[in-house]
Amino acid sequence: MLDLVIRGATLVDGDERATVVGDLGVEAGRIVAIGQVPGAARVEVVAEGAFLLPGAIDVHVHLRSPGHPAKEDFATGTRAAGAGGITTVLDMPNTEPPTTSPLRLLEKRRLAQAAARVHFGLYLGATADNLDTLLALEDRGQPPVAVKAYLGASTGSLLFDDPGRLDRWLADSQTLLCVHAEDQRLLDRAADRGDVMDVRGHGLRRPPEAALAAVAIATGLAHRHGHPVHVCHLSLARELELLATSAAERPGLVTCEVTPHHLFLSDLDLEALGPLGKVNPPLRTAEDAARLREALAAGRIDCLGTDHAPHLVADKHGPHAPSGIPGLDTAMRLLVAEVLAGRLSWARLAAVTSGRPARRFQLVGKGALQLGADADLVLWRPGPAQALEATELHSRCAWSPWLGRLLPPPPEAVWIAGRLLAARGRIVDDGVRGLEVRTR
Ligand SMILES: [Zn+2]
Known part of the structure; x- marks a missing residue:
């Protein structure tokens, strides 16, 4: 008998294939049946009218652990992720x-393994003198999920602004x-x-030309x-x-990501947000945000x-x-709102939040509704929009720039390797633990 069968959902793959209505069966944490799944399962979910997607992959989070448990840690940050x-x-x-360093990776891995309610991967920060560390990890077959280099100073101390040294890394x-x-x-x-004290001054101090110059440096290095x-x-x-x-020169060599705040906020929101809207890179114009949503x-x-x-x-x-x-x-609810408004397809949503990140970061078993893939699944049921309230948030920081915004309901169900973690925005099994991702 299967552990779980979800019946009659519209199945949305991460690879932008045509959606189909059908059943999906899970055993031992993996997808083992798709289509018509006969026979009873230990858990049966009636999902007619709802959309089943591969669990979303967020390729860029700061869970503040170790260091700032008052702001967030792996438990609170991953409850926010999972419920959303x-x-x-x-x-x-x-x-x-x-x-x-390898020791710091190990220390963070232990913190995450003990507390993460969803799966996780860990970046290595590039510094002027730790290229050898990365090469040793690669030799051992244990590379980090990716390397992060800060071409401009942001939060923390990891500035790496020497293109000559970056040349050697690449x-x-x-x-x-x-x-x-x-x-x-x-x-x-x-x-x-x-003025450094003023959020608009912050934007002036981090101008578009700084971002454009850095993208040019990064793409130049990639192509070289x-x-x-x-x-x-x-x-x-x-x-x-x-x-x-x-991309015209070499498709797929340089990829990119976008944040919800650069899609759904702009400098027009700074009046209302004040310092809550301070971010790197800064919020840009409403025209930029509209062009990013189109893209x-x-x-x-x-x-x-x-x-x-x-914070x-x-x-x-x-x-x-x-x-x-x-x-x-809030990220996925903001994107599902775009789908329900007819501006984004379910297939594209699944691709951008699961299929393409899984391929780019080479994550084994992720990002697909396929036989043998990990049963990390999210069931979305369109429903009436509701104004976002602070009581819905799981992040320890307990605020959002979208409080009061009309958003579709949170996912009806979220499974981590076949175990139900969250339903309708609430954590229903706080004993669920994610695993570190494996890369190819
Ligand atoms: Zn960041």
């Missing part, structure tokens, strides 16, 4: 201490390099353009070495143009990355407001 339909998170290295290593694309020299040059590079958190329509030029719907953006970067409200309103916006609780 995200079943795998890739955690960034700018924790305290930063994840820059020449010598195999691992996907993800870049925070703001060029430090141009950030330095703009440092007197705005034929090495895969991934551009984090696009914020500008003009970045899309640079990436289109790169997402047209398949020109590869991945969702929430850049979930929780407490008191910190954000304090004298040195840190940059960062939380997104795990």
